[in-house]
Structure formats: structure tokens, C-alpha cells
Amino acid sequence: MPQVTLTVNGQQHEVEVEGRTLLVELLREKLGLTGTHVGCDTSQCGACVVHIDGVSVKSCTQLALQADGTNITTIEGLAAADGTLHPMQEMFREHHALQCGFCTPGMVMTAVDLVQSHPDGLSEKEIREGLEGNLCRCTGYHNIVKAIAAAHPLMHAEAAE
Amino acid sequence: MGFEGIGASVRRKEDVRFLSGRGNYTDDINRPGQLHAYIKRADRPHARIDAIDTAAAGKAPGVVRVFTGADIAAENIGGIPCGWQIHNKDGSPMAEPMHPVLAVGKVRHVGDPVAVVIADSRQAAKNAAELIEIDYTDLPAVANLTDAVAAGAPEVHDGVAGNLCYDWVIGDKAVVDGVFASAHRVVKLDLTNNRLIPNAMEPRAAIGDYDTSSGDYTLYTTSQNPHVIRLLMGAFVLHIPENKLRVVAPDVGGGFGSKIYHYAEEAIVTWTAGKVRRPVKWTAERSESFMSDAHGRDHVSTAEMAIDKDGVFLGLRITTLANMGAYLSTFAPAVPTYLYATLLAGVYKTPVIYCNVKAVFTNTVPVDAYRGAGRPEATYLLERLVDAIAYDTGIDKIELRRKNFIPADAFPYQTPVALQYDSGDYQTTLNVALQTAGWDSFEARRAEAKRRGKLRGIGISTYLEACGIAPSAVVGSLGARAGLYEVANIRVHPTGSVTVFTGTHSHGQGHETTLAQLVVDQLGVPLDQVEVVHGDTAKIPFGMGTYGSRSLAVGGSAMVKAMDKIIAKGKKIAAHLLEASVQDIEFKDNTFTVAGTDRSKTLTDVSLAAYVPHNYPIEELEPGLDETAFYDPKNFTFPGGCHIAEVEIDPETGVVEMVNFIAVDDVGRVVNPMIVEGQVQGGVAQGIGQALFESAIYDPDGQLLSGSFMDYTMPRANDIPPLSVATENTMCTHNPLGSKGCGEVGAIGSPPAVMNAVVDALKEYGVRHLEMPATAAKIWSIIQSAQPRIAAE
Numbered sequence: 035m036p037q038v039t040l041t042v043n044g045q046q047h048e049v050e051v052e053g054r055t056l057l058v059e060l061l062r063e064k065l066g067l068t069g070t071h072v073g074c075d076t077s078q079c080g081a082c083v084v085h086i087d088g089v090s091v092k093s094c095t096q097l098a099l100q101a102d103g104t105n106i107t108t109i110e111g112l113a114a115a116d117g118t119l120h121p122m123q124e125m126f127r128e129h130h131a132l133q134c135g136f137c138t139p140g141m142v143m144t145a146v147d148l149v150q151s152h153p154d155g156l157s158e159k160e161i162r163e164g165l166e167g168n169l170c171r172c173t174g175y176h177n178i179v180k181a182i183a184a185a186h187p188l189m190h191a192e193a194a195e
Numbered sequence: 196m197g198f199e200g201i202g203a204s205v206r207r208k209e210d211v212r213f214l215s216g217r218g219n220y221t222d223d224i225n226r227p228g229q230l231h232a233y234i235k236r237a238d239r240p241h242a243r244i245d246a247i248d249t250a251a252a253g254k255a256p257g258v259v260r261v262f263t264g265a266d267i268a269a270e271n272i273g274g275i276p277c278g279w280q281i282h283n284k285d286g287s288p289m290a291e292p293m294h295p296v297l298a299v300g301k302v303r304h305v306g307d308p309v310a311v312v313i314a315d316s317r318q319a320a321k322n323a324a325e326l327i328e329i330d331y332t333d334l335p336a337v338a339n340l341t342d343a344v345a346a347g348a349p350e351v352h353d354g355v356a357g358n359l360c361y362d363w364v365i366g367d368k369a370v371v372d373g374v375f376a377s378a379h380r381v382v383k384l385d386l387t388n389n390r391l392i393p394n395a396m397e398p399r400a401a402i403g404d405y406d407t408s409s410g411d412y413t414l415y416t417t418s419q420n421p422h423v424i425r426l427l428m429g430a431f432v433l434h435i436p437e438n439k440l441r442v443v444a445p446d447v448g449g450g451f452g453s454k455i456y457h458y459a460e461e462a463i464v465t466w467t468a469g470k471v472r473r474p475v476k477w478t479a480e481r482s483e484s485f486m487s488d489a490h491g492r493d494h495v496s497t498a499e500m501a502i503d504k505d506g507v508f509l510g511l512r513i514t515t516l517a518n519m520g521a522y523l524s525t526f527a528p529a530v531p532t533y534l535y536a537t538l539l540a541g542v543y544k545t546p547v548i549y550c551n552v553k554a555v556f557t558n559t560v561p562v563d564a565y566r567g568a569g570r571p572e573a574t575y576l577l578e579r580l581v582d583a584i585a586y587d588t589g590i591d592k593i594e595l596r597r598k599n600f601i602p603a604d605a606f607p608y609q610t611p612v613a614l615q616y617d618s619g620d621y622q623t624t625l626n627v628a629l630q631t632a633g634w635d636s637f638e639a640r641r642a643e644a645k646r647r648g649k650l651r652g653i654g655i656s657t658y659l660e661a662c663g664i665a666p667s668a669v670v671g672s673l674g675a676r677a678g679l680y681e682v683a684n685i686r687v688h689p690t691g692s693v694t695v696f697t698g699t700h701s702h703g704q705g706h707e708t709t710l711a712q713l714v715v716d717q718l719g720v721p722l723d724q725v726e727v728v729h730g731d732t733a734k735i736p737f738g739m740g741t742y743g744s745r746s747l748a749v750g751g752s753a754m755v756k757a758m759d760k761i762i763a764k765g766k767k768i769a770a771h772l773l774e775a776s777v778q779d780i781e782f783k784d785n786t787f788t789v790a791g792t793d794r795s796k797t798l799t800d801v802s803l804a805a806y807v808p809h810n811y812p813i814e815e816l817e818p819g820l821d822e823t824a825f826y827d828p829k830n831f832t833f834p835g836g837c838h839i840a841e842v843e844i845d846p847e848t849g850v851v852e853m854v855n856f857i858a859v860d861d862v863g864r865v866v867n868p869m870i871v872e873g874q875v876q877g878g879v880a881q882g883i884g885q886a887l888f889e890s891a892i893y894d895p896d897g898q899l900l901s902g903s904f905m906d907y908t909m910p911r912a913n914d915i916p917p918l919s920v921a922t923e924n925t926m927c928t929h930n931p932l933g934s935k936g937c938g939e940v941g942a943i944g945s946p947p948a949v950m951n952a953v954v955d956a957l958k959e960y961g962v963r964h965l966e967m968p969a970t971a972a973k974i975w976s977i978i979q980s981a982q983p984r985i986a987a988e
Contacts, residue, residue, distance in 0.1 A: 052318075054318070062223075067216070068216070068220075068222075068223035069215070069216015069217065069218070070216070071220070071396075071397070071448070072222070072398075073396045073397065073398065073448075073481065074481035074903075074904050075480045075481045075482055075903075076481065076903050076904050076905050078903075078904035078905060078909075079396065079481075079904060081396060108216065109214075109215065109216035110215065110216040110217075112215075113215055119211070119214065119215075123214040123215070126210070126214055127206055127207070127210040127211070127214060128206065130206075130207070130869045130870065130872075130873045132210060132213055132214065133449070133703035133704070133705070133873060133874075133877060134395070134396065134397065134446075134447065134448045134449040134702050134703030135209070135210075135212075135213030135214075135218050135446065135448065135703070136218075136220065136395075136396040136397040136448025136449060137396045137448075138213050138214060139216050142214065158917070159913075161912070162912040162913040163912075163913055165911065165912035165913075166911060166912070166913065168911075168912075169396060169904070169909050169911065170396065170912075171394060171395055171396050171449050171451070171877075171881070171909070172396075172449055172703045172873075172877045173873060173876060173877050173880070174876035174877045174878075174879055174880030174881075174915055174918055174941075175880065175911075175912040175915050176876045176880075176915070176917060176918045177873060177876065178912070179912065179917075
């Protein structure tokens, strides 16, 4: 079986995979990182979003082999080593932007990339458009939009430090 | 530590684990030696199974066993049971055909399970399933309601004539017909409540585990009610006694009703785990969810209101066809009867009501309760009908509602359709909503939109629902095969921290926080010293689970009762420790005090004495501080309120933009306002989804056309406006908390508000009614076909 070498949440892994293995299957089944979820089979829901080299990607749309040599961050790797939540995680909690928690990992990873790629600010409309690829059935999105807007200044203030 | 009791918007205890990727959902669980199941499903809606050849599949790499309906039929395995029996108008029981775990003889809907492959990986099982050869003889199929009741329609079940599950009535037809015969005017509306697919974001999953040492079975499942699954599957399907069967529903990623029911896959993994002596796991792919999760709604109705010359409602007459799908799901028969027809008074004084419901089998996925369950169908019908009355008579739609409201001083109010409302104030919720929405200044906004080339409309719905289900004796007399009480076990530990074992189940509702707030309030224990445990039949005495917005009103009330017992026992212990009379002991803020003195003991002093009973009234009192209560509600609860929607339509494209949404709801006592707002926002988004986007579409032959997220439109962030949500509460009078329930109000009140707004926006095109969902294509066609008439005028 072919082998992939990749770094996940700062830790390097060498894993044998079948050619058809999806990145999300590698993460969940081989590495036990079950925080990344599978909510559909058509790349519509975004529950599986992770960062590959800092960019948000639906991990169900990539073969594990395509991730060879990359640096991946999953929801498990977002908080600081001492457990301090990332500002986006903190704002999701503060603004009640999650209910059942199933879409949440993908939603948070998408939101982090969205904020990082808009250093000059994000309008409500831009946030809503930026969530195009993520479905949530619980919240009605209202509080997710609020949380992301609140995280923007915190993340960019942190980045400026 | 700030205020954490009832009324505080404390942040949720469960959030850190969900936000850190440490949730524990069923598919995250893997058991040692686990195998995987893949289910071969019918790819056609109705066919006779002539032969199944599993030989090649059985020899495929990694395959352990293949099972078919013949294997099930050879064992002592029952059909999937239905939990509610409705009686026909002639008194005979409903038709209740067998619902086999794996198809026997025939398949009856696309997605019907036919065979299961057990293999050492999911991929191996799925590959092998491709090798199963099934010889089918296709049979004529029927998918929609009107086709299914037409003369000569194909029969879904042999012996169920006309596909009729039941023909049920409420109200006195002769009396209602008499009122109609002499009424000033009758307003009639035909309407369809579109079929929906719940689509909780977590697909269903189940793991069966068999302990070869003890002979015990464990089922891990995505369920809203693990004890109900244990009861139904253990007693009726697999015949495993409760003491040998544990059901665990760990973190569950949303339910909305679809995870109430006992599904075939739960029985399949449990039974096959026993057969192969290894754990068996099944996780639905989303395509499987679309064709195997119970769908919702799907009614076709004719509604007529008799009115006097001033628009006062004199009588309501309704006929409804309700789709049951191919088999009866757990609660299905109750939805279009006792959760629908009994709600047809709504917030109005309508003195007489008659409703006839025909429940119908079709070659489609079973239909059951979906967020709101019956009450959205009743509310949509009523609130569209009221707007149609306003349209036909020219009476202002607000005045029409006001003059027919049940007044705030009329409670308790007995409706003509069995329910007795305990409290409410519909004028107040209406007034606050009108004010918030700027109703009176709407015409200026319409004119401004017109200048931009947009059609703007505003719509209102004033609604009521019944939840907090339900008094066991009442539902028993109506055909329920279960009681609907709830159970709480409160365990005060030796050093004063508390664990709550609740029979309700949290799958997004935040019970680990709100139920803990009840303990903060009543026992004065800090929130971080309270743990709420749910979802495991091995830990919790019993429970009926979470649906029908019942967890706080019923489950919370059970907790109050159990904590009353804790306090009563604690007083006896404190009296002994303080050498005082029990009658003189008061309990407040975590402390037992001798009335009128400063002599006191904390709850921790008392619990320590209870578990280390050295100085203890051991002759009269058992050690320990651990109490259980079963609470059976005295009535339903009746949340209600007013929703207002504002839309803009682009006449060039027909696209509806939601520009404003206001909800003012009466949910009784609020424990955590932040969570209540979140519940209402989520429900409203599902209601907007039903009104504008969502629809389960079968072709006339029974193929599911909307079978993926690419074909079934789920509301996305850009489809939902900012949601203005507020409460104006009156207290429930019959439970100790005063809470009514908030989980479903959003999905119940909102669809007619949105549709009334869409119809209002299209009024210059002569539109009186439009079926949901109000898609761009539908609206564009209306505008196009009306253009010549408008141009000619």
C-alpha cells in the first residue's frame, strides 16, 4: 500500500493508505482524530473542513495521498497547548454559536480561514457568503455570524502582537 | 461566580468539548474487534423479490456474513413496532401492516433494507454488497397522496384496501355542517404541506456489541430516547429482556424528531453482533439518510371557515390526507391526529370544528414527527386560511385576528377539539411583534422597494402549539402504547456535589447546562459542581427522551420533584444534627437553618452525615442522599406567539429575499434566555427552509429525486436574515417550573408568516395562495403569466 507522510497538529505521521482513502478517513480512522466530522457524501456540508498548509479544505474531497508532505491543522489542534481556546472557539462559546456541535469543527475551521484572509474587516454579508460551503441545521446561522464578527478584531489584534 | 440560576444566560458547559473536537458521537466510537455493516437497499419503489443470491458477496474479500430477510424470518424476530394505535371513525383499529427489519417478499420504498453485509471494513462490506444479485419483479408504485387514494391505485400492502391506514374524525359533522349552512359566508382554501427531510447534520449510526461472557447486548445509537429504543427493540423485535440490553445514545448531532424512532438498522447491528459474536458498526452515508430517515409533514388539505358579516369565525371544517409512507414509523399515526387536528382551534374562539383525516400508505420512506410534528401543519393551514379570509372579505388581517382571539382572561379555555389551554396572552405577543416589526410603517417600505423595482411584502402568523407531552392516562386513552412521564435521579454526593441522571436526552438543546441551572436554583450548589448525565440506560433509571419540547416542562419538573425529596430528607438529617424539630428547619441557599436562629448546617454537612452516618437517626432514616422522581404531566403546555416576516421579491428572477424576521413567543418560564433564543432562531431557520427552499420530491413512480444535498435545498447562511427573537411569557399553571417549551415554536410559527409575506408581495398579481416552497421558478412563472393581464389593465 502507498505511504503518505504528513504533519497533523504539529506531529509528523507516516501512514499506509489505500489509493482510494480520503483525507477525512485518514484523519478519523488512522489517526483517531474524530473531531473532524462527515456530514454528507457530496462535499456540500463542510463538517469535515480542516486547514491544509493554512487554507481551509473539505477533507472529504481530497485523497489522503494528495496530502503527502502537507501540514494539516484539525479542530483538535486549534487551541493552545495549555488548552486555552483559540479566539474563534471562545467567541463561538460566548455567542452560543453551536448547539449539537456536529457542524461546529468544520464551521470553526472555515471561520478561522475566513477571518485570516480578510485582515481589513468582514461585513455581515461577507461572513454569510463565506459560510456558503458549511451547513448548520441547529442555529439558523444568526449566532455563528455574530461569533465570527466578534472574533475578527480579536484574531487580528493577536496577530499584530 | 455570577448568578447561575434560573434566568441566567450562562455559557454552556458542553461547549468546550464540542469546540475542541472532543465530542463523542456514535461514529467516533470503535469497539475492539469491530466489524462493519453495509446495507443493500431497494433501488426501486415497489417490487416482488423473486430471488436473492448472496453467494458471490459471501466469498468477497473481508466478508464475514451476509444476511437477508430469509434469515430474519427464520428467527424469532418481530417487525418494527408502531407506538400509537389510532381508531377509525367506525371504531375499528387502523391498518397496521408488518414492517420487517429486512424486506421479506417485497420491497415497498426506495431505500427499503434488503440485505446486510458484515465485513472487516466498511469498504469491503460496500464492495461485496455490489455482488448481491436480486431478481425483482417490478410492481406498480404510488408516491403521492391523491394518486394513492384514487380508485384503482396500486396497493402498497396486500389487504389494505385503498391504501387507507385509517379514516379518523374529530368533532360533530352534522353540527358543523349546520353552522355552515346558515353562515353569512364560507371561505375555502386548498393547501399542501410540503414533504420535508429532517437532515440533522449527523447521519444516523449504530453499533451493536455482544458480550460473550455475560451474554449482554449493548447498542450505541444516534437516538433521542435510548430507553424507548431498548423497550421497542428489546421487547418487540429481538426479544432481549431489559436486563440483558443496554442502549447508549452518546453525543447526538441533532435530531429534530428524526432520531426518536426505532429504526431497522438498530436491530440489524444488535442482532448480527450476537450472530457473529463481534461488534458490528453501521454509519449512514448521507444518501442513505435521505432514503431511510423518517420524513416529515406531507399533508393535502381542504379548509373551510364559516364566518359572520363581521368576520367572526363560526365554524371550521377540514379534510386532510396525510402520507404515512410505506410503513408506520413509531409515532406516525399520532402526528396528523392528536398533534394536528386537536390544534385546529389555534388562538381563536372558533366554536365548532370538524376534521376528517385519512392516513394513507404510499411507496415512500415512512413519514413521522419532524420539528413541530402536526402543529406546523395545523398552524400553516389556519394562518393561511385567516389571510385568505382577509383577502376575500377585505377585513384587515390584524383586526380579523384580534376579534377572534381567545382573550387573556378566558383561561383555562376549553377548545372544541379536546385540548384545554391553561394560559396565554395573544394580544400582548401580537402587540409587541407589530411594534418591533414597524408594521404600521410598512407601506412606506413597500413603496421604497417598488422604486427599486422590488416587490415587498409583509406577513404575520399568530399561533399556538401543544407540547410538554404528555399526561400518560390521556395519551393512553388516545392510543399511545407508552406513558409519557419523565424521570430524574438526583444524587447528592458525600462532599456535596451533585449528579443529575435525566431520562431526557440532549442533542443540541444544552441540557447539561439548563438542567444544572435548576439544581443551582433549588439546592444552591454551584454550576461547576453539578453534572448532568443522559443517554445511557445503564445509568439512568428510566426515561421517555426528548421530543415535543418536553425536556424542561416534563423532565425538569421530575427534577424539581426529586430535589423536593432531597430537601425533605435533608431537613430530617439537619434536625438531628442541630437537635431541633424537623418542622423548624428551613432550607435556602444551600443551607438548613433552625428558623429564627443562626444555627445551621450546609447541604455538604448534611450529605456527609448521610453517607458517613455516625451521628445519624439511623433507626428512622436510611443513609444516603439520592432520590428519584417520576413526573407525569397534568396537561400539555401551550406556547404561542406572533411571527412576522418581511420579504422582497425580484420580479425579474422570482427570487425571494428574506429581509426581516421577528418572533415574539410565549414559552413560559425561561431558564437560560441565551439558549431559548438559540432554539427559536434554529426553529425559525427550519421554518424559512420549509417555506422557501425545502421539498422532498418523488417522481410519480416513487423514485426519490431530491436524494442529496445537491438536490434538496438546505438553508445556508446567506438565505437566512438576522433573526429578531424575543419572549413575552405567561406561566404554565400546572407544572412546578411554569415552563412551556421552546424547541419547536420557531418551526411552527414561521412558515405561514413567510408565505403570507410572499403572497402579500405578489398581491398586485392577483395571488391569493401559493404552495410551499415559494421557489424562484414558481414565482417567476406566476409573474410571467400575469404580465399580459397587468399590462392590459
